[in-house]
Amino acid sequence: xxxxxxxxxxxxxxxxxxxxxxxxxxxxxxxxxxxxxxxxxxxxxxxxxxxxxxxxxxxxxxxxxxxxxxxxxxxxxxxxxxxxxxxxxxxxxxxxxxxxxxxxxxxxxxxxxxxxxxxxxxxxxxxxxxxxxxxxxxxxxxxxxxxxxxxxxxxxxxxxxxxxxxxxxxxxxxxxxxxxxxxxxxxxxxxxxxxxxxxxxxxxxxxxxxxxxxxxxxxxxxxxxxxxxxxxxxxxxxxxxxxxxxxxxxxxxxxxxxxxxxxxxxxxxxxxxxxxxxxxxxxxxxxxxxxxxxxxxxxxxxxxxxxxxxxxxxxxxxxxxxxxxxxxxxxxxxxxxxxxxxxxxxxxxxxxxxxxxxxxxxxxxxxxxxxxxxxxxxxxxxxxxxxxxxxxxxxxxxxxxxxxxxxxxxxxxxxxxxxxxxxxxxxxxxxxxxxxxxxxxxxxxxxxxxxxxxxxxxxxxxxxxxxxxxxx
Amino acid sequence: xxxxxxxxxxxxxxxxxxxxxxxxxxxxxxxxxxxxxxxxxxxxxxxxxxxxxxxxxxxxxxxxxxxxxxxxxxxxxxxxxxxxxxxxxxxxxxxxxxxxxxxxxxxxxxxxxxxxxxxxxxxxxxxxxxxxxxxxxxxxxxxxxxxxxxxxxxxxxxxxxxxxxxxxxxxxxxxxxxxxxxxxxxxxxxxxxxxxxxxxxxxxxxxxxxxxxxxxxxxxxxxxxxxxxxxxxxxxxxxxxxxxxxxxxxxxxxxxxxxxxxxxxxxxxxxxxxxxxxxxxxxxxxxxxxxxxxxxxxxxxxxxxxxxxxxxxxxxxxxxxxxxxxxxxxxxxxxxxxxxxxxxxxxxxxxxxxxxxxxxxxxxxxxxxxxxxxxxxxxxxxxxxxxxxxxxxxxxxxxxxxxxxxxxxxxxxxxxxxxxxxxxxxxxxxxxxxxxxxxxxxxxxxxxxxxxxxxxxxxxxxxxxxxxxxxxxxxxxxxxxxxxxxxxxxxxxxxxxxxxxxxxxx
Numbered sequence: 001x002x003x004x005x006x007x008x009x010x011x012x013x014x015x016x017x018x019x020x021x022x023x024x025x026x027x028x029x030x031x032x033x034x035x036x037x038x039x040x041x042x043x044x045x046x047x048x049x050x051x052x053x054x055x056x057x058x059x060x061x062x063x064x065x066x067x068x069x070x071x072x073x074x075x076x077x078x079x080x081x082x083x084x085x086x087x088x089x090x091x092x093x094x095x096x097x098x099x100x101x102x103x104x105x106x107x108x109x110x111x112x113x114x115x116x117x118x119x120x121x122x123x124x125x126x127x128x129x130x131x132x133x134x135x136x137x138x139x140x141x142x143x144x145x146x147x148x149x150x151x152x153x154x155x156x157x158x159x160x161x162x163x164x165x166x167x168x169x170x171x172x173x174x175x176x177x178x179x180x181x182x183x184x185x186x187x188x189x190x191x192x193x194x195x196x197x198x199x200x201x202x203x204x205x206x207x208x209x210x211x212x213x214x215x216x217x218x219x220x221x222x223x224x225x226x227x228x229x230x231x232x233x234x235x236x237x238x239x240x241x242x243x244x245x246x247x248x249x250x251x252x253x254x255x256x257x258x259x260x261x262x263x264x265x266x267x268x269x270x271x272x273x274x275x276x277x278x279x280x281x282x283x284x285x286x287x288x289x290x291x292x293x294x295x296x297x298x299x300x301x302x303x304x305x306x307x308x309x310x311x312x313x314x315x316x317x318x319x320x321x322x323x324x325x326x327x328x329x330x331x332x333x334x335x336x337x338x339x340x341x342x343x344x345x346x347x348x349x350x351x352x353x354x355x356x357x358x359x360x361x362x363x364x365x366x367x368x369x370x371x372x373x374x375x376x377x378x379x380x381x382x383x384x385x386x387x388x389x390x391x392x393x394x395x396x397x398x399x400x401x402x403x404x405x406x407x408x409x410x411x412x413x414x415x416x417x418x419x420x421x422x423x424x425x426x427x428x429x430x431x432x433x434x435x436x437x438x439x440x441x442x443x444x445x446x447x448x449x450x451x452x453x454x455x456x457x458x459x460x461x462x463x464x465x466x467x468x469x470x471x472x
Numbered sequence: 473x474x475x476x477x478x479x480x481x482x483x484x485x486x487x488x489x490x491x492x493x494x495x496x497x498x499x500x501x502x503x504x505x506x507x508x509x510x511x512x513x514x515x516x517x518x519x520x521x522x523x524x525x526x527x528x529x530x531x532x533x534x535x536x537x538x539x540x541x542x543x544x545x546x547x548x549x550x551x552x553x554x555x556x557x558x559x560x561x562x563x564x565x566x567x568x569x570x571x572x573x574x575x576x577x578x579x580x581x582x583x584x585x586x587x588x589x590x591x592x593x594x595x596x597x598x599x600x601x602x603x604x605x606x607x608x609x610x611x612x613x614x615x616x617x618x619x620x621x622x623x624x625x626x627x628x629x630x631x632x633x634x635x636x637x638x639x640x641x642x643x644x645x646x647x648x649x650x651x652x653x654x655x656x657x658x659x660x661x662x663x664x665x666x667x668x669x670x671x672x673x674x675x676x677x678x679x680x681x682x683x684x685x686x687x688x689x690x691x692x693x694x695x696x697x698x699x700x701x702x703x704x705x706x707x708x709x710x711x712x713x714x715x716x717x718x719x720x721x722x723x724x725x726x727x728x729x730x731x732x733x734x735x736x737x738x739x740x741x742x743x744x745x746x747x748x749x750x751x752x753x754x755x756x757x758x759x760x761x762x763x764x765x766x767x768x769x770x771x772x773x774x775x776x777x778x779x780x781x782x783x784x785x786x787x788x789x790x791x792x793x794x795x796x797x798x799x800x801x802x803x804x805x806x807x808x809x810x811x812x813x814x815x816x817x818x819x820x821x822x823x824x825x826x827x828x829x830x831x832x833x834x835x836x837x838x839x840x841x842x843x844x845x846x847x848x849x850x851x852x853x854x855x856x857x858x859x860x861x862x863x864x865x866x867x868x869x870x871x872x873x874x875x876x877x878x879x880x881x882x883x884x885x886x887x888x889x890x891x892x893x894x895x896x897x898x899x900x901x902x903x904x905x906x907x908x909x910x911x912x913x914x915x916x917x918x919x920x921x922x923x924x925x926x927x928x929x930x931x932x933x934x935x936x937x938x939x940x941x942x943x944x945x946x947x948x949x950x951x952x953x954x955x956x957x958x959x960x961x962x963x964x965x966x967x968x969x970x971x972x973x974x975x976x977x978x
Contacts, residue, residue, distance in 0.1 A: 382611075387607050400645060401652065404652045409649070413645055423638075427633060431626065431629070434618060435629070
């Protein structure tokens with residue numbers, strides 16, 4: 001029982017913290033700086049609790065306490081760590097960002113906490129209604145965060161798009177849940193798994209339809225083909241730290257529940273594997289096509305996020321229900337999160353007031369004025385591109401290994417081809433920063449020391465993660 | 473000298489380079505540090521060479537588990553195949569710091585990182601480790617070309633980077649495939665190169681990944697038809713980077729073929745050897761003929777380098793002991809001759825501000841020592857008897873004739889093209905009349921002369937008395953063909969014209 005509470009502690013800390021920050025925001029003395037600091041502190045405490053849970057290593061499934069609605073596994077712990085770390089870095093880089101973009105209020109930070117609460121719950125949920133509730137807690141907070149800059153037209157457009165489409169996805173999920181309940185008389189993953197094992201997957205049309213709708217919702221949230229069209233606009237309209245948060249923490253949470261749902265039984269995985277195979281291929285190549293054409297950095301990163309979703313789908317295709325540990329997915333997510341958060345942390349202090357530096361050309365000659373920041377950005381880009389000795393390389397290596405091990409040679413080779421294409425737009429920024437003369441002086445004063453510190457901590461993470469071996 | 477000599481040779485330059493980049497060191501300090509580190513590597517390299525016992529197996533081994541669940545380890549070692557590539561990478565670099573004295577801090581720092589990464593790729597005995605260093609060594613070249621290259625540097629930089637990364641990512645897929653196949657056949661994970669020779673690979677998938685490896689190395693070498701990045705990159709890169717690319721990195725491509733393709737994909741190689749050998753010969757001819765027409769001295773040398781890499785690659789694809797030994801020997805010969813010629817061109821460029829052959833002339837009269845050194849390196853590159861180039865080319869042609877008479881004959885006659893363009897160039901640059909550009913040409917200074925002297929002497933020694941060098945190579949090359957002979961011989965027989973001559977038995 002105590003053990004169960006310890007495992008649930010990060011969720012409780014973040015949830016309670018969010019409520020406290022929200023109430024405290026009503027007081028004028030509670031300035032945005034204090035809000036940011038206390039939010040970072042809450043997330044840090046939750047992170048340390050999660051870390052101690054992960055190190056102590058006893059996997060207690062509290063099926064008795066919560067009737068197996070929430071299940072903690074090594075995978076959910078790892079995903080939780082990534083989400084909490086993303087939250088901390090998002091908050092810290094927001095501080096620098098809001099020094100130059102003045103539309104922040106203290107409520108911003110409690111929304112981050114609520115979003116993290118939803119995500120943590122999502123990683124643990126092994127029941128469809130809980131997953132839906134967690135998804136909506138997360139999504140509602142993120143909708144507000146995306147549209148936080150109310151005076152900005154692009155931001156407003158982004159939130160409208162995301163809200164309408166996201167609501168559709170939520171509705172699909174509920175419909176899927178209803179279908180599955182109709183077929184199996186349960187929403188619990190374990191019971192669904194038993195039902196499929198007993199009756200087969202393809203023999204129950206209602207189940208096929210239900211899981212189809214659930215997958216649509218998850219693919220939408222994960223930004224996979226053919227539900228990827230919202231990504232560039234929404235990522236572009238959101239404030240820079242929020243974009244980073246969405247690209248990392250949100251994706252981690254979605255992939256955690258996605259993987260857990262797929263492995264309820266072999267029949268489920270086998271039933272969808274062909275479709276996931278093609279979806280991952282299309283996701284990678286469509287993402288690349290979109291990314292190649294972009295002039296704006298944020299849009300390029302958004303599109304590259306689609307490509308990374310494609311790589312993660314490769315890992316989903318290659319998992320097996322028998323000995324599922326999720327370690328490959330968690331490792332890739334950690335590697336991707338470190339690089340993406342790093343680049344958004346760097347952008348949040350480099351873009352200047354009102355995000356005036358947007359395109360590749362705006363960053364020309366950065367290396368001469370800010371050599372360390374340019375070097376950090378280059379390392380993040382190389383990690384995303386999968387160049388050793390960065391974390392991104394090891395992540396990609398594990399994914400390709402898992403794909404070839406599972407017999408999907410074509411998928412591995414296409415993944416490789418896609419990363420060759422992606423070199424182009426990652427290199428483009430490095431070339432702009434290093435090989436062109438500066439067109440401006442980049443002379444704005446550093447708004448805060450926190451964001452640069454975050455950036456360099458993340459550079460360290462990028463190398464540290466790559467040296468850390470995968471535990472299967 | 474001590475236990476972790478290879479690790480020191482890898483990480484001393486890399487760490488020094490990174491520290492130089494991170495600190496606001498001046499240009500002078502950077503150059504002196506670079507010079508000292510590269511001299512330290514040189515001393516370690518010589519020490520290693522002296523203590524190398526030529527057992528045929530890996531020596532100076534270091535092994536440390538890294539990702540135990542997948543059998544990946546930090547595993548280094550030297551044998552007869554990589555010893556000479558390692559020597560090229562560790563002995564030649566001090567020259568660059570002595571010859572190019574006025575470059576930027578980042579230039580010297582990148583050069584150091586490149587050296588460490590190249591030594592890492594050469595010594596790695598684990599495929600994943602090899603791949604990591606193989607990719608790292610491209611990054612300093614990318615930055616050196618992009619930051620300090622010629623006027624058209626950016627397109628050239630993008631071209632070489634995308635080209636090589638495309639190749640190496642394909643290789644990554646192939647490496648993973650080998651690891652997974654090993655797991656499937658022996659039920660344990662391993663990425664050690666020595667384990668891969670045990671694999672029994674066949675079928676369409678094996679052929680696919682065989683070509684993944686071949687394309688990766690063919691791009692690096694470069695082998696026809698994957699050579700199109702080379703003229704632009706070699707011409708636009710700063711001379712030191714061109715030197716590193718042609719003298720060492722191209723050799724690592726050849727080394728990769730010998731290390732990965734020959735022992736692991738023996739069946740596939742035997743099937744496609746004739747195709748690859750022809751591509752080597754075609755590359756030799758094509759690049760040689762292209763070199764005749766060049767007006768830019770550096771571009772001409774770029775084509776000539778590609779042409780000579782063709783014959784080294786041919787030696788590998790002939791799959792017999794003579795040709796393989798010749799290739800390894802030629803690796804050093806080519807690094808000391810063509811590599812040094814690039815440095816000489818760099819000197820000519822810095823003294824006359826021109827690389828155009830038409831603008832030059834009569835240098836021999838003004839700078840006799842320089843002309844002499846240039847001539848020796850040039851003659852070694854065309855394979856004149858008495859120079860190092862002759863031994864290697866002779867062995868390769870010998871092996872090629874054993875492999876297939878026509879390939880051997882074509883390769884042998886193509887060497888004449890090399891003599892044509894080299895002597896034609898030498899006549900126009902060093903003889904004929906002086907002009908305003910060259911009338912004030914200064915001879916080599918004492919430092920420069922002493923820098924190049926050891927290399928020039930090495931060219932002559934290796935040409936006259938090759939035995940001590942060959943004896944370090946042959947035990948390992950003999951081992952390469954000891955185990956797999958039956959399979960190789962049988963399959964080659966269907967391809968080659970003279971089956972009874974194809975494979976040398978130990």
